[in-house]
Amino acid sequence: MMRKKAAGMSASSFSHRRVGRIVRTIVAAVGVLLGAATHAMAQQAFVTLHGDPKKEAWWLIADFHPFTTEVRGIPANQIRKNWCKATEFRKDLIPRDLLFEDGTDAMEESKLSFAIEGQFDGTATRQVALVGVFQECAGPKGRFILILDQPAVGTPNIRFVSAVREDRQFGALQKGKNSSIVVLTCMQCDDFSILKWDRRKRKFGRQPDPGVQ
Template sequence: MLHRFTFVRAARWIFALCCWLVAAQAQAEPAFVTIEGDLKSIAWWVLADFHPFTTEVRGLPVREIRKNWCKATEFRKDLIPRELLFEGGTDAMAAANMSFAVEGRFDGTAPKQVALVGVFEECTGQKGRFILILDQSAEGKPKIRFVNAVRTDHQFGALQKGDDNSIVAWACMECDNFAVLKWDRKKRKFDWRPGPAEQ
């Protein structure tokens, strides 16, 4: 009886220690988004610093996307504090018809693709924003169709579906800093279109 009591007590102690270690590790990891600066005078997406924490994006190991990446995290609304996304009670992204991921048949073929944005961290510690287009597969992992990665201190990005099956990539929410990505039938690949100033 004494042996059983000692075992139960030891098991409880080990369980409590494990819970404490998990909680301590969770507190030690930084939030996905940190803000440094005055939100009253500068937009949150300008001040935001994103901290990738995953080693897969939609089931793809980050090293298969780019060999020099150690982490990459897709932007998702549930990872960003609600008070930033719903400033003043309004979903500014939805109001601007922007999203972190858009689906479509961007190359005109039957399989659907998903275009998404996120933040990556190279194994050297440098961070940036990425845009990824994947063929969606009912079975197995998705196939990479396009990757664009830019090292930058301002990693925010958002997407819109263009009128002509294009993908509009934004680096902000209330500005004219965007680029248009479209399937080029002659080159048989996704390519950037010239912007209005370049035409």
């Protein structure tokens, strides 16, 4: 009777030790994975600067790194088939010290936004125009502009897409005259173009002349 009891205790002790080793192994593996994920996130800043912001405007030396696979619920590869990532510009993704100069919101001062809303096609349907950065599956990156219909429910409908490969992808928007959209590639310069609804062609397009009639 005593031998059976001892044997039972030995088996139980062995089982507990085995479970303990498995638990420790799992905890260690989770720790490694979390550490790797944290390191990857730390390495993958959305904005990196290639130059001295004290000597050059930050948006001229900024390189953006898209990290999402959809924009407003639309998969990146449905916007363009060769895209693997696309991230909409948002203020909360950009370091505050870049956007705020001397405590002032530089974009607010210039009346610029990364996304603007309006009835840009002259109908009752509201649209949103937005800018962001894309990355092709093959690697190249660039700036994109989207105009989307905003339905009450469901995924937005793409009305316009413009994408260009760029080493420096900064872009911003501003409401123009007669429901037009001003597209800028800088914050304090004259490098801009105009997007406007063409009633005859029934689509959005760039104005040949910056002056909107």
